[in-house]
Amino acid sequence: MHKDKPRRKFHPVYLFLALPFACLLWVPLYNRIEPTLFGIPFFYWYQMLWTALGAFCIVPVYFYEERRRK
């Protein structure tokens, strides 16, 4: 390994990036019909909701990195 740069310390904000994986890869969590939303079974609207939540999970990490760059 190179020694020319110290290894960056892990910051807990990066855990946000693991959240979507935990919530979408554990399928039994959402593999059900109820509760439905506008007639859409849970299985479908839960995952559609995560298209937005997944993006929001990146936002805090983005701002953390932006601040660190300055």
Place this chain on the structure above:
Amino acid sequence: MSANPVSLTVFLCLFALVACLGFVATRWRKADLHSLHEWGLGGRSFGTLITWFLLGGDLYTAYTFIAVPALMFGAGAVGFFAVPYTILMYPLLFLCFPRLWSVARKHGYVTAADFVRGRFGNRPLALAVALTGIVATIPYVALQLAGMQVVIAALGIPTTLGGIPNLPLIVAFLVLAAYTYASGLRGTALTAVVKDILIYVTVLTAIIVIPTQLGGYEKVFSSIDPSILLLKPGTDGNLGQGFSYASLAVGSLLALFLYPHSLTGLLSSASSGAIRRNAILLPIYSLALALLALLGYTAVTAGVKGMAEYAPGFAEFGNNFAIPALFLHMFPSWFAGIAFAAIAIGALVPASIMAIASGNLFTRNIYKEFIAPGCTEAQEARAAKLASLGLKLGALFFVLLFQTSYAIQLQLLGGIWICQTLPAVLIALYTRFFNPWALLAGWAAGIVAGTVMVVQLGLKSSIYPLEIFGLTIPCYAALIALALNIAVGFVLSLILNATSTAPRRDETIASDYIG
């Protein structure tokens, strides 16, 4: 089916508009297109917004827009895996790709194989990565053309014109080839903007109009066979469909980012900030994809499969005809023309980026590396243009000579193969632990294992039922092969690092990766 003059006119006008844009793009941000950086990466000049359009057009292909709803239409909940797959790729994009962008910028890398060459100084490994990329891309381009064929048929254009079979497809292909040759990634980026606007107009209209006309989503879901509405839960001896669903999502997202066309799109952005911002903005496409996937269900509710006028389409294209049939059935003809143009242009954009990406790979990692090491910049760019043309011709012949099912099967294999470049490309971004020869051995093991598994499954599925201690684990073959690949690479690296005295030839340093 006979052609509807209104939808055909709308379709042809939009198609012509996009083709013109492709040529006009040679003048956009004028630069010397005789250099590979300009032709093949758009001068690495695209900001957040253009990158958003370009990657959106690149990652969410026409074939996706036809095949995902078709899978839902035929198989139910399983087809929805495309949604978690496209959500989960963004955290990965956010973490890994700014690093790759930085090191590529610093050293002028155009392809993933360029990076592997620089990181490990090992030509056979770089060649393996380049060849995997090219071979995996051809069936992908072929599928885009196949998607276009479905639309052409749905418009009622006869497949044989003036005695020449498949003339419409050949014409569409020539348009694609000509503007890609002339303007490279610039032309593609401009057409991507039009394509995405058309796609969004189509999707939004479809998801508002169609379910309303059918009596709401409640009615739509109640018309679906309850046994396919959810994934089948596991039993004592079998982890069940839930596991294969998750493994498909993970394997597909890894594969997608290793495909050459994704990297070409990413490297063309002007800053690593543009990539990181796009990790936040691109999921809008995932929502569009999810809504489109649900259209597969509305096609069931509308009952298009039982309608006599669509029977020939279903006979020829199977469930891939579900969405075109739904549009024909539910939309006025002028809007159907817009929707079909969106899909056809949606095929042109990724096909063009794929061809450019493969052209880059061929030129940088085969032509310049092995055939003409001393070539000039202009020769390099010319070789890439010709290679991309050759690749498109290959894909066209593939579609014309073989059944589409071969392209689908090869695409299935391609996804598994491209996954096997992960240790040499993505893991290598973080560590130099792996020995290049060990990586090459792991790559070979992964390719062979993945191919054997899919062949055992009769080239019909990529979900391999792995048996461990009496427990059946239905898992995406790409992940099993990748696990073997990494294990082989790891063990051999331990041995080789301990015994070998060969010097490391890494031209990159840690600070190259941050920026």
